[in-house]
Amino acid sequence: MAEIGKDIIKAKLLLESGELVAIPTETVYGLAGNALDPTAVVKIFTVKDRPHFDPLIVHVSSLDQAKNLVESIPEKAIKLAHVFWPGPLTILLKKKAIIPDLVTAGMDTVGIRCPDHTLTQSLLQSLSFPLAAPSANPFGYVSPTQPSHVNDQLGNQINYILDGGVCQVGIESTIIGFENDEAIVFRLGGLSLEAIEKEIGKVAVQLNSSSNPKAPGQLKSHYAPQKKVVIGNLPELVKKYASKKIAVIAFSKKIETINPDHQIVLSQSGSTEEAAQRLFSALRELDKKDFEIILTELVPESGLGKAINDRLHRAAAQ
Ligand code: TXA
Ligand code: MG
Numbered sequence: 001m002a003e004i005g006k007d008i009i010k011a012k013l014l015l016e017s018g019e020l021v022a023i024p025t026e027t028v029y030g031l032a033g034n035a036l037d038p039t040a041v042v043k044i045f046t047v048k049d050r051p052h053f054d055p056l057i058v059h060v061s062s063l064d065q066a067k068n069l070v071e072s073i074p075e076k077a078i079k080l081a082h083v084f085w086p087g088p089l090t091i092l093l094k095k096k097a098i099i100p101d102l103v104t105a106g107m108d109t110v111g112i113r114c115p116d117h118t119l120t121q122s123l124l125q126s127l128s129f130p131l132a133a134p135s136a137n138p139f140g141y142v143s144p145t146q147p148s149h150v151n152d153q154l155g156n157q158i159n160y161i162l163d164g165g166v167c168q169v170g171i172e173s174t175i176i177g178f179e180n181d182e183a184i185v186f187r188l189g190g191l192s193l194e195a196i197e198k199e200i201g202k203v204a205v206q207l208n209s210s211s212n213p214k215a216p217g218q219l220k221s222h223y224a225p226q227k228k229v230v231i232g233n234l235p236e237l238v239k240k241y242a243s244k245k246i247a248v249i250a251f252s253k254k255i256e257t258i259n260p261d262h263q264i265v266l267s268q269s270g271s272t273e274e275a276a277q278r279l280f281s282a283l284r285e286l287d288k289k290d291f292e293i294i295l296t297e298l299v300p301e302s303g304l305g306k307a308i309n310d311r312l313h314r315a316a317a318q
Contacts (some may be wrong), residue, residue, distance in 0.1 A: 001155040001222075004147045004163045006037070008123050011162045015127060020044060022150045023059075023123065024164020025115035027041055027088045027172050027190045028143035028280070029150050030059065030133030031158070035212045038100045045102075047157045050139040055105040056132040057090050057173070058112050061124035066112045069096055069130060070153065074178045076200045083199050086116035088169050088190030092177030113173055119164045121182035135172060142223050142315070143279045145170050171307055172276035173211050207310065223280075223316045225287035229294045229316040237295045247291040249282050251275060251299045261293070272303040279308055283315060 003024070010233065011021045014203035015032065018040045023032045031048060033040035035058045045052055055280065060066045063081045067073065070093040073081075077091050095110035104110050114120070124131065135143035136150045144150045145167040155161075174189035181204040185193065196203055230237055234248060234255050248263040254269040255263070262283040286294050296312060299305045 002151055002158050004151065004161045006119065006163050007160075008126065008162070008235065009117060011123055011125050011160060014026060014160055015123075017042075018046060018154075019213075020157060020158050022144075022147070022154065022161040023117075023120050023133060024162060024167065025059075025120055025133075025146075026086075026115050026167060026169045028117070028167055028170070029147070029161075030115075031136040031154065032056075032059070032131040033101055033152075034131040035130045036098060036100065037129070038102050041100055041102045044132060044134065048134060048137070048139050049152060050134065052102070053105050054134075054139075055095055055111065056103050056134050058099065058103065058110055059120070059124060059131040059133050059178075060112060060114050061121060062114060064089075065124075065130060066093070066114070069092055069112065070110065074181060076181070076183055077178060078174075078175065079179040080196065081114070081197055084191055084195070085114040086121065088116070089113065090172040090173045090175045090187075090189075091195075092175065092186070100164070109177065111175060117164050119162055134154045140222055140224060142225055142280050142283045142291075143172060145277075149171070149227055149281075149284060161233070166223070166277075168277065169273075170280060171304065171311060173175055174307070188310045190304065192303050192309070193306065194303070217317035222317075223311050224315045224317070225283045225294065226276055227287050227291060227294050228318075229283075229296060229312070231296055231298060231316050234295060234297050241293055241295065244292065245292045247286045247289065247294050249279075249286065249294060251297055266299070270300075272299055272305040272308060274303040275299055276308055281309060309317040 020033045054235045090113040092109040147161045168191035172189045174191040175187040185205045
């Protein structure tokens with residue numbers, strides 16, 4: 001198992017010697033390595049068992065550091081970075097040659113993000129290079145939102161997990177790119193569309209799928225637990241699957257027809273922010289237990305609701 005601790009110097013020394021370290025961010029834990037060192041980047045793909053066509057996000061401590069890594073930054077992107085960085089927004093920008101092609105899967109854009117977490121900010125500021133970091137889970141599985149999630153799955157393959165507690169946002173960053181000055185969101189995530197549109201006006205949304213080369217990681221089945229996940233009207237689903245060992249993830253209240261111990265409520269107050277924060281832990285918790293099927297329901301589409309529903313659909317896709 002990996003060591004879990006808050007030692008930034010230890011994390012820094014490991015990263016400087018080309019090793020990987022799991023790092024906390026406000027969205028999910030990342031599996032980090034020196035983004036400018038192809039050998040470290042290869043290790044990331046190997047540990048995650050991730051196909052090389054799926055590019056990595058590069059984490060920086062500031063917009064200034066981002067400027068050294070990319071050819072240019074559209075005005076709308078600058079505005080978004082000023083307003084939302086550090087925060088759960090990844091911006092696709094034309095890369096400089098200094099970013100290895102491995103990081104971007106050969107594409108000419110690189111995803112850049114400035115994470116909002118004090119430990120990881122201190123770490124980034126102490127390093128002379130940016131950190132490539134996908135979510136710290138095996139490819140295709142649910143992202144980790146606390147150190148034990150990382151340790152459960154990758155603990156045998158890495159030495160150190162920097163312990164930043166439970167992730168505050170709980171789902172991955174929103175990814176936005178620009179084509180001829182038009183903004184396009186390629187992954188819904190921890191920053192809502194409403195918040196983005198308030199700053200730069202209407203944005204296009206192009207989610208999915210294996211057929212969308214712009215976000216090759218957006219496979220239909222992704223963020224998926226091992227157990228079968230079914231989405232729908234909970235009381236009806238409970239009837240339909242009555243002969244199975246079922247567990248329920250409900251949005252704001254438990255249903256009366258099954259054992260309350262077999263149910264997790266994402267947010268009693270009906271907040272999509274709180275539901276996002278708890279979603280991946282709920283999926284992991286039930287996936288570990290002795291159930292056959294996880295039944296769940298869509299949440300209201302406002303705030304982070306669209307991003308939550310996107311993750312639920314991917315978790316349910318076979
Ligand atoms: O919140 C997050 O973004 C977390 C934390 C650790 O920062 N990271 C994360 O990374 O979710 P990952 O690798 O699990 O997902 C990154 C997604 C992938 O679907 C990938 O295809 C897409 O970002 N991506 C990365 N670079 C891209 C690029 N240049 N063009 C299009 N899509 C890109
Ligand atoms: Mg991921």
